[in-house]
Amino acid sequence: MLDLNDLGQGLPAITPDFGMGLAQAGGVCLESQNHEQGVQLSVQGYSNNSYSLTWPTINDQTRRCWNDPKEATEFGAMGIAVLLAQKEIGYTVIERSRIGTGFDYWLGEESNLFQKARLEISGILRGSNRDVKARIKQKLKQTNRSDGSLPAYVIVVEFGHPLAEVQKK
Secondary structure: OEEHHHHHHOEOOEOHHHHHHHHHHHHHHHHHOOOOOOOEEEEEEOOOEEEEEEOOOOOHHHHHHOOOHHHHHHHHHHHHHHHHHHHHHOOEEEEEOOOOOOOOEEEEEOOEEEEEEEEEEEEEOOOOHHHHHHHHHHHHHHHHHHOOOOOEEEEEEEOOOOEEEEEEO
């Protein structure tokens, strides 16, 4: 199970308040695609798993707050991807990356905040498997500018089905 409410506990690189914002954005996106609590998220690529999704209660105020679909998709995907990084990769987000590096977060172990990998995240509100594959390819290429000795992971979240693809470079 992936409970977006868990983001409200915070992570080394995500405050509890920001985490709840990510959870709300994810909930708004999922409900905009007519999903109900407990919908299955299919994960493909790096592994083939499925997780039941839960999120905070979404009310009119939350919908008005996350009224921009592009921004809600970006932040909602971030919330799901951060939880998937923990479950699928075994790392947590330890530091936000700076714009221009080609990735979003540094990954590491929660008990040892040394950088172990890079994470790039993208979201698609409603798209096909082909759209997801194309976005994965684009984002893997984007990480080239920061290539070095540490691996890069790309997670693309699509809310329509919903599904997520995780790839390692």
